[in-house]
Amino acid sequence: MSRWAYVNGRFVRHGDAAVHIEDRGYQLADGVYEVWAVMGGKLVDSLGHFERLERSLDELRIARPMGRKALELVLREAVRRNRVRYGLVYLQVTRGVARRDHAFPDPQPLPAMVVTAKTLDRKAAEARAAKGVGVITLPENRWGRCDIKTVGLLPNAMAKQAAKEQGCAEAWFVDPDGLVTEGASSNAWIVDADGVLRTRDTTANILRGVTRKSVIALLGEQNIRFEERAFTPQEAKQAREAFITGAGALVLPVVTVDGKVIGDGVPGPVATRLRALYIEAAQASVI
Ligand code: PLP
Numbered sequence: 001m002s003r004w005a006y007v008n009g010r011f012v013r014h015g016d017a018a019v020h021i022e023d024r025g026y027q028l029a030d031g032v033y034e035v036w037a038v039m040g041g042k043l044v045d046s047l048g049h050f051e052r053l054e055r056s057l058d059e060l061r062i063a064r065p066m067g068r069k070a071l072e073l074v075l076r077e078a079v080r081r082n083r084v085r086y087g088l089v090y091l092q093v094t095r096g097v098a099r100r101d102h103a104f105p106d107p108q109p110l111p112a113m114v115v116t117a118k119t120l121d122r123k124a125a126e127a128r129a130a131k132g133v134g135v136i137t138l139p140e141n142r143w144g145r146c147d148i149k150t151v152g153l154l155p156n157a158m159a160k161q162a163a164k165e166q167g168c169a170e171a172w173f174v175d176p177d178g179l180v181t182e183g184a185s186s187n188a189w190i191v192d193a194d195g196v197l198r199t200r201d202t203t204a205n206i207l208r209g210v211t212r213k214s215v216i217a218l219l220g221e222q223n224i225r226f227e228e229r230a231f232t233p234q235e236a237k238q239a240r241e242a243f244i245t246g247a248g249a250l251v252l253p254v255v256t257v258d259g260k261v262i263g264d265g266v267p268g269p270v271a272t273r274l275r276a277l278y279i280e281a282a283q284a285s286v287i
Helices: 024-030 048-058 067-080 122-131 153-163 211-222 233-237 269-283
Strands: 004-007 012-014 030-041 088-092 112-121 133-139 169-172 182-184 187-191 198-199 226-230 241-246 252-256
Touching: 004 067, 012 067, 024 088, 030 048, 030 269, 048 067, 048 088, 048 211, 067 088, 067 112, 122 252, 133 153, 133 241, 153 169, 169 233, 187 211, 187 269, 211 241, 211 252, 211 269, 233 252, 241 269, 252 269
Parallel strands: 133 169, 133 252, 198 226
Antiparallel strands: 004 012, 004 112, 030 088, 088 112, 169 182, 182 187, 187 198, 187 241, 241 252
């Protein structure tokens, strides 16, 4: 089956898709991105990702490449053409193509935009969630605006590689105060030793996860004590449960932190329930 990508105004075969060598995304990481999960061929948490995309663009003073309606059509078309039922759609928007200079080009070029979609193996994802994954912790080394979803992902890529080399799925960054900020591509959660569900608050230097927000909304009818309160790696290691959230992970149980087994070493009841609730809400298109 041929794969398709959307590049600056048209769908092209994935193998032929290319951007300009002086695209500022390529030269300076001067761009943002968004990722939507796809379930049943539909975008999950669609609105939250659009809102965050617009905020990221506004914070960097990059023009919006098109209106929300048109963008949604392009994303849906990428899903359709690539026949994705379960997977991910990626969107990158950069400040555009200009002669290399750090300062913003004047006049402003048109923003450049790329959309790709890929299918994921749902059975493998469910098996992974049923088993749980390991995380490692690493010193925070990213810039101070992690609330903006930029394509500047080198520290995240380095952290993921370190995790992979230790047989783990994710790396949690730990700030100079000794508190976990978030994962390289997910938000971090624990159910602490007292049974309180905790995740870092969004005044910290973290991405305001769309999945994080929906999971918090889903807590409404659950009888779970919850606080947006930072935790240390030590608290995570003594926690009853841990898990991560994100468009890729959805809600994914964590069973080891730096090699220390969490709880009984199997996915905990809270993480398991929240994963089921999130997937149910996504499939019912209520998020
Ligand atoms: N934190 C980081 C650094 C991420 O890259 C991501 C997702 O890609 C998340 C958190 C989770 O965000 P979301 O739930 O919006 O996918």
